[in-house]
Amino acid sequence: xxxxxxxxxxxxxxxxxxxxxxxxxNANEVLVKVKACALNHLDVWVRNGGPAWKLxxxxxxGSDISGEVVEVGTLVTRVRLGDRVLLCPGISCGxxxxxxxxxxxxxxxxxxxxxFVEGGYAEYVKSPEMNVLPIxxxxxxxxxxxxxxxxxxxxxMLFTRAGLKPGEEVLVxxxxxxxxxxxIQIAKLVNxxxxxxxxxxxxxxxxxALGADEVIDHAQQSIAEEVKRLTKKRGVDVVVDHVGAAxxxxxxxxxxxxxxxxxxxxxxxxxxxxxxxxxxxxxxxxLGSFMGGKAELVEALKFVAQGKLKAVIDSVYPLAEAAAAQxxxxxxxxxxxxxxxx
Ligand SMILES: [Zn+2]
Numbered sequence: 001x002x003x004x005x006x007x008x009x010x011x012x013x014x015x016x017x018x019x020x021x022x023x024x025x026n027a028n029e030v031l032v033k034v035k036a037c038a039l040n041h042l043d044v045w046v047r048n049g050g051p052a053w054k055l056x057x058x059x060x061x062g063s064d065i066s067g068e069v070v071e072v073g074t075l076v077t078r079v080r081l082g083d084r085v086l087l088c089p090g091i092s093c094g095x096x097x098x099x100x101x102x103x104x105x106x107x108x109x110x111x112x113x114x115x116f117v118e119g120g121y122a123e124y125v126k127s128p129e130m131n132v133l134p135i136x137x138x139x140x141x142x143x144x145x146x147x148x149x150x151x152x153x154x155x156x157m158l159f160t161r162a163g164l165k166p167g168e169e170v171l172v173x174x175x176x177x178x179x180x181x182x183x184i185q186i187a188k189l190v191n192x193x194x195x196x197x198x199x200x201x202x203x204x205x206x207x208x209a210l211g212a213d214e215v216i217d218h219a220q221q222s223i224a225e226e227v228k229r230l231t232k233k234r235g236v237d238v239v240v241d242h243v244g245a246a247x248x249x250x251x252x253x254x255x256x257x258x259x260x261x262x263x264x265x266x267x268x269x270x271x272x273x274x275x276x277x278x279x280x281x282x283x284x285x286x287l288g289s290f291m292g293g294k295a296e297l298v299e300a301l302k303f304v305a306q307g308k309l310k311a312v313i314d315s316v317y318p319l320a321e322a323a324a325a326q327x328x329x330x331x332x333x334x335x336x337x338x339x340x341x342x
Contacts (some may be wrong), residue, residue, distance in 0.1 A: 049112075074122035136304050142316055170240065171238070185210055201217065314336040
C-alpha cells in the first residue's frame with residue numbers, strides 16, 4: 001500500500017510517500033481502508049522525536065481516522081464488511097481498573113494510532129474491534145475523521161476534569177485550534193458563556209460563528225484585562241488551555257474564586273510559575289488533562305449525530321502532500337482541522 005512514513009525524526013522533509021506493507025489483522029481486529037485522516041499537533045511531536053518517543057522506525061503517523069471496513073477477524077462480531085466507521089484514537093487494554101472506570105487514557109498500556117501502533121497516513125490501517133465506531137448520521141468521511149481526538153480531549157477537559165456546570169463562564173484559549181473549536185461548542189451545549197481568544201480577526205469571526213459569546217484578540221489585547229472587563233472583575237469559572245507557558249499567567253489571573261484552569265498541552269513550553277497565594281486564597285484548581293475515554297467519544301458523537309456539535313474543517317490535502325499539510329499546521333494559519341485524503 002501507499003503510505004507516508006518517516007525513517008528518522010526531524011522536520012516535515014522526513015515524511016516520505018512510499019510503499020509500505022499492508023497491515024495483517026489478528027482475530028480481534030479489522031482492516032480499514034482509510035478515507036480520511038486528520039492531523040493533530042501530536043503528529044508533529046512524534047515526527048520531531050525526543051526522549052518520550054522511542055518509536056520503531058519507519059513510522060506511520062495519524063490518530064484520527066475514518067474509512068470503510070474491508071476485512072474482519074474471526075473473533076469480530078459487531079463490525080461488518082463495508083461498514084462506514086471512525087476509529088477511537090486511544091488504544092487501551094480494556095481489562096484494568098482504569099479502563100473499567102472509563103478512564104482509558106490512565107491505562108498503563110494506553111497508546112494511540114500513529115504513536116506506538118501504525119496510524120492513518122496510509123491507504124489501510126488495522127484496528128482492534130473495540131476501537132471501531134459507526135459514523136453517526138450522514139457525516140462525510142472528512143467530517144468523521146475531524147471529530148475524535150479533539151472532541152474526546154475537550155469533553156474530558158470540560159466535564160470530567162473541570163466539572164463544567166450549566167451557565168458557568170468559560171475562557172477558551174486558541175479558538176482556531178482543533179481543541180479550541182471543539183471546546184467552544186461543547187461549552188455551549190450546557191449554555192456556558194464562552195469567551196474565546198485568537199490571534200487574528202478572521203479567526204475571531206469564526207469563533208463567534210461557532211458560538212463564542214465574546215472574543216479576545218490576544219495579538220492586540222491583554223487576555224486577563226479583557227476577561228476582567230467582560231466578567232465585571234469576577235473572572236471565569238473554567239479556563240481551557242493547550243498552549244502553556246506563553247499564556248499561563250493570563251489564564252491563571254483570569255480565574256474567578258473557585259475557578260478551574262485545565263490544560264491538555266504546552267505548545268509554547270512547560271516551564272510554569274504558580275502564584276500559591278492566589279491558588280489557596282481564591283480556592284482555585286489547576287488540572288492536567290490527557291485525551292479521554294471511548295465513553296466520552298460515544299457521548300460526544302450523539303451530539304454530532306444531531307448536528308449540535310460540528311467538525312470544523314480547515315482544509316484537505318492529498319496523502320502525498322502530508323509534509324505541506326504539517327507545515328500549514330505548524331504555521332498556525334488555519335482554523336479547525338487539516339485532513340489528508342489517501
Ligand atoms: Zn487498561
